[in-house]
Amino acid sequence: MEKIRFAIIGCGAIAARHAIHIKNYGELVAVCDLQEEKALAFAHPFQVPYYLTMEELISSESTIDVVVICTPNGLHASQSVQALRQGHHVLVEKPMALTVGDCETMLQAAAAAGKQLFTVMQNRFNPPVQAIKKLLDAGSFGQIYSVQVTCFWNRDQHYYQSSSWRGSKAMDGGILFTQFSHFIDLLYWFFGEVDTVMSVMDNMAHQSCSELEDVGGVVLRFKSGIIGTIHFSVNSFQTNREGSIAISGEKGMVKIGGEYLNTIDYAEFQDAVLPVLPAGADVNDYGTYRGSMSNHDQVYQNLVATLQKGTPFYADTMDGLKTVAIIEKIYQAANSR
Structure with a gap:
């Protein structure tokens, strides 16, 4: 072939x-x-x-x-x-x-x-993410009450000044697009579409190098009724500190944590057991800053299998649109205040 x-x-x-x-x-x-x-x-x-x-x-x-x-x-x-x-x-x-x-x-x-x-939605391949997705699909949480996303990363002045497009409204779009869209994708993958949004955001530490926000807070209500919150920032002191999703349900509670959704900080279920997880990929390390888990190999495995064998790709392109739709709603809610 x-x-x-x-x-x-x-x-x-x-x-x-x-x-x-x-x-x-x-x-x-x-x-x-x-x-x-x-x-x-x-x-x-x-x-x-x-x-x-x-x-x-x-x-x-x-x-x-x-x-x-x-x-x-x-x-x-x-x-x-x-x-x-x-x-x-x-x-x-x-x-x-x-x-x-x-x-x-x-x-x-x-x-x-x-x-x-x-x-590209490579965080779907993180071992903790895949394990929790299977438990969600199996109904192991019972009714989902709420979800909390916390993103405390660091992007300093040098990061923005090293490429002219970074921090530009037209080319960058905002940190929910550039740094944290993978987290929004997982919210959609886990819980579906968002109904209503309240949000606030500001540029606290990057006024000299970015037209955009560097910190924000969001409250979401999903169409399923689940309440979600997002606290996101690129002002974490000196380095990335946390990239996490905590889920609270009727029959279980879990926090996928670490710096980039790479660990299980806690997990307890009434009727389910979290399996032993395989080791995950390394982080995308760009020298002066770090990004998400590096699972692009699995993206390419899927793409080649789709084109050569007709195997369904791991993510529907509509999922990319739905992620953008949620981010748009968050920015529109912040701009309407």
Whole structure:
């Protein structure tokens, strides 16, 4: 069976993670970045050509199967649509886009082209997350009363100043998109759609380098009646401290904790037993800051199986849209105050 051939658009920090797994599960044929120095440095170790525009890459490389979008958030929609209309499958990094309208345009473009649109939601593969999802689906919690998300991460001034798009309303969108969309995805995956939202947020420590919030608080009511809260911040002193989801139910209570949903802090159930969990992947470490658990290998395993064997992808693209819809509601609620 022929290898799936990939091209990467955007040669930033997350693109390096993609390139490693493409090498393991397919073939990297070309990369693209507006900055020639960055594109050349990225392409050299993989011995592939680089391009400075997406148009030039697509017109020059006729063998591409999948275009991987690793550019700033505000470009995800337009570049995904461009690649789809040119007859390529697309894997787009989180967030899928910055508006529900853009997500809908992407889905329409995929349907019209008869191509697959894949999204990255790799925290679904964290062993604690998978274990709790199985217990939720089995009804082990009984009635769910409430859920609490706590995200205390650190993104300092150097982080924002190291890339011009970070902290930009048009290209970044906000820390719920860039840092914490994986947590919102898990809320949707666990509990479904959100009905009502109240939220407050502010920029407390990054006024000189960001147009956006750096801390916020949210109260949610899901359509199922569950009450949820989110406390999120990138002002954690010196380093990431916590990325957690605590669930309270009629027959059980659990907290998936650690820095990036990588541990079980506590778990107790009336009728269920939490299984022994396998070791998880390492964190995405970018040198001066850290991100979520690095499960991109499983994203690529799924993608290749989908394209070669017709195996269903681990996440429906509509899930990406639903995550964006929840984030939009949170920002709209904060802006209406």
